[in-house]
Amino acid sequence: MSRLIVISNRVSRPNKSGNQGGLAVALAQALRESRGTWIGWSGEVTDTFTGHIGFSEDDGVKTATIDLEEQDVDEYYNGYANKTLWPLFHFRIDLAEYARDFEGGYNRVNQRFADTAAPLIEPEDVIWVHDYHMIPLGQMLRDRGHRNKMGFFLHIPWPPTRLLVSLPHHNKLVSTLFAYDVVGFHTEEWLESFRHYVEREMGGSVNGDFVTVGDRTIQAVACPIGINAKEFAEAADSEAARAMLDQIRASLQDRAMIVGVDRLDYSKGLEERFNGYARFLKDNPDQHRKVLLTQIAPPSRGEVESYQQIRATLDSLAGRINGEYSDVDWTPIRYVNQGYPRDKLAGIYRSARIGLVTPLRDGMNLVAKEYVAAQDPDDPGVLILSRFAGAAMQLKDALLINPYSPEEMSDAILRALAMPLDERKRRWRAMMDSVEQQDISWWRQSFTERLMAVDRDTARVEPETMDG
Template identity: 60%
Template sequence: MTRLIVVSNRVNPPTGKGDETVGGLAMALSAALREYSGLWFGWSGKTTETFTGELNVERHDGVTVATVDLEESDLNEYYNGYANKTLWPLFHYRQDLTAYDRSYGEGYERVNQRFAETLAPLIEPGDLVWVHDYHLIPLARELRRLGVKNRIGFFLHIPWPAHQLMVTLPGHQKLVQSLFDYDLVGFQTPDYRQAFEEYVLTEAQGVMVGSDLRAFGRTVKVGAFPIGVDAAEFAQMAKSERAWRTYNVMMAHTAFRSLIVGVDRLDYSKGLEERFAGFEHFLADNPEVRREVLFLQIAPVSREGVEAYQEIRARLDSLSGRINGEYADIDWNPVRYVNKNYRRDELAGVYRAARVGLVTPLRDGMNLVAKEFVAAQDPDDPGVLILSRFAGAADQLKQALMVNPNSPEEISEALKRALAMELPERIARWTQMFETVTRDDVSAWRDAYVGALSGVRETYTALAS
């Protein structure tokens, strides 16, 4: 059987005990690795004084992982620097937050080279190599330089920016050219794939060869592969003992109020400030129902070493305090805002208790919270999903109430409509969305991508001389 090697920046395998926190990538990759023999390679999350390339190999819940420690300078320049101060904001259309620093780019190149040198000896003939996300765009180029001829695929979990935005990145063509060392490049949606194709056709004088893309003397397959969740498993998790305990706690604490819930990593791309403003607008516009709702926002802190994340945390603290100060009563606060991680089974209970799921990123590759919210609902009394039209999930979950997250008026109106929606309409909308997340689940995503990668040429053909 073909072996699958998954490569990502961080290796964070689930324990199989239901205690994983916000974020679906670890679950998706682990599901793939349990299906195909192989290993998961990446950074351990630890730093060392001097990079040695020494591997730490372990097995977690049926998944073999191989990790390597990085130097502190690697962390600062590659991860906090180029990945999260340059590529992340730019790809999420936040050019105002994008930092360009030569040392960041040097660190990015250095770590990708180190990853390749450590990984290459582990790759056997016939292995499929599946590289994930913006941290590791040049990895295939480095592996090819070391003589690796295996089929190598890349999947981008975040948006690919518009052509006009991409060209603002210094060295953009070199970065894009490195993607042509892959055999297959996958995106979350057709829109992101088309944005990539537009860049290549315009900036690199590329051409379409059937459904393939040719530029820089090489040909690469491109495709859209929307990632899913294990919907059936998550629906079952919502009925687990811990999920029911969480559900009952939420129902008791809302005191017969309608629960509105948002669950996001603390990040400026998630539209949290805009979401708070939309809820504040709802409270101002609907005084007759103010005391009938409670908005719970769960936002675990991330990337504390990046200044932009420190700033958004401070602004959200201020916003939640202002809203509560304006509208709270002695026995009720309209906003409950927490920066804590919760187990997935606990989140399933929270979702099931919610009348409204408020998922309003400013820009998102997919957004698996939206899909997990759908999977967790009670079929006889489902909640309503309000979803940003700029989330990749909007392509699939068309029965959600779509909003422009930049408009507090649209969020307010959607909240009013969701809270007033009658049961038959709620069931009809949920049923179609649940069918979608069940059909297009993580297994379908895995099989579609690995199947496409398996179908490309047997070996890498180097740049023609």
């Protein structure tokens, strides 16, 4: 069996706390099976980049990490990745910052990852590169003579052509994707956006899964990521989950809880969610004291100004809504800026009558699937889901809403609270079937099997590399 080499911005080492995300668990399993290696940034900063590789092996998973300079982190990670590509790919062109230093740092760090990975790659290895931090990496490895089977998976949306063309050197960036053999997206919508760009801006052609530009043909596929549904359902029955469930129910005093769990990010629609909930309270005074919203939002990317702004906005909104509607023994919003281990999180999900997942744009959104998996089959809650999340393509039995509409969100909350048990069970069962069938193992196997089947002998000339 060929070894699998995974390359991503950060490396997730196995741990015994159970706090790893589903992606990390799935990749770790594949790496164990193939005796592979996970390569990425250590998360540490060094005064001078030396190229030193830190090797480790945890629970059968080998990792190889490098430290980056402070300038690298500022330009590549905080800059191009999170101030340029992230907002642009989430349709927030108004927040995207374009700077030559950012682009230069992005290419420099990708070159450093290529230099790190190159001596670790054997001729028969299969390489799987992940996410927007690493788009040009495949081309850089080809430039170093590697003819291995290589795949790339984008975990965020692919923007419409009319937005992507605002990115300086967009054509050169996209052309580097043609160094890979298989490129994956979560949904048909993101895949269609990619195909449209290739046809309109690169003069390419599409034939089924095959996309051709010049002398290079790749497979571009939609392959929705899932969760470990069985494991998450079991976590919801664990001792820690039951203790959390009992604790929350005692505090609710027979009130219905709505839960939101999101990284503190403007793409998650948190401001719109608070406004929609405020509209519900305004429209339904008879529901006061009968319901409350628990919003869990761990901070992220605190060095980026737009993230500082969203935190300040939510602090203000939560305070205003609680100030306007609270009573001495009832507060309508519990706003929590910390994360929880997965077993406790499963208990939180199960205790909630409504899961409120309202991103303005999301590649997939696994919180929606975790909420479904954590429910009690005999008394499941109701998922309210943004139609702009990738998960909406699969979870069609959720109450799908436009997160920009406070009225629509308010109506959906009222409908969910009044939904009969039979309807809740029917909707939950249909969603759970999807979550179980297309789980994280299905996703990983679907993509890697397609990649393993590539015939590299038919590889043709790769496109010009991206300029620095």
